[in-house]
Amino acid sequence: MLRINLKDHLNKKGVLEPKSASIFNFIEFISLLVAASTSKHFKRFNPSCFSCGSHVTSIITLAERMIVWQCNRCEKEGIISHWHGTLWDMSNKENKLNS
Ligand SMILES: [Zn+2]
Numbered sequence: 001m002l003r004i005n006l007k008d009h010l011n012k013k014g015v016l017e018p019k020s021a022s023i024f025n026f027i028e029f030i031s032l033l034v035a036a037s038t039s040k041h042f043k044r045f046n047p048s049c050f051s052c053g054s055h056v057t058s059i060i061t062l063a064e065r066m067i068v069w070q071c072n073r074c075e076k077e078g079i080i081s082h083w084h085g086t087l088w089d090m091s092n093k094e095n096k097l098n099s
Pocket of ligand 1: 049050051054072073074075
């Protein structure tokens with residue numbers, strides 16, 4: 001289980017700044033997954049698995065605190081926390097657009 005606090009990998013402007021260059025692809029995958037998971041419109045555009053390129057499914061858990069994801073092929077899985085209010089959190093942005 002890969003546990004990620006998204007805010008650990010953002011700079012002060014809220015832009016992706018992974019703690020090490022070697023995990024950039026993984027953190028980029030995580031950020032796109034947050035956007036897909038929190039968007040009503042782009043749900044079907046979940047990014048491909050950072051490891052094997054296969055289909056990934058994701059859900060938002062109780063009280064929308066965590067995003068849990070799993071790859072259907074290589075069975076990598078993880079939990080994303082602290083994604084609220086980041087650039088990739090689409091939940092509030094779409095509500096504002098619709099109202
Ligand atoms: Zn995979």
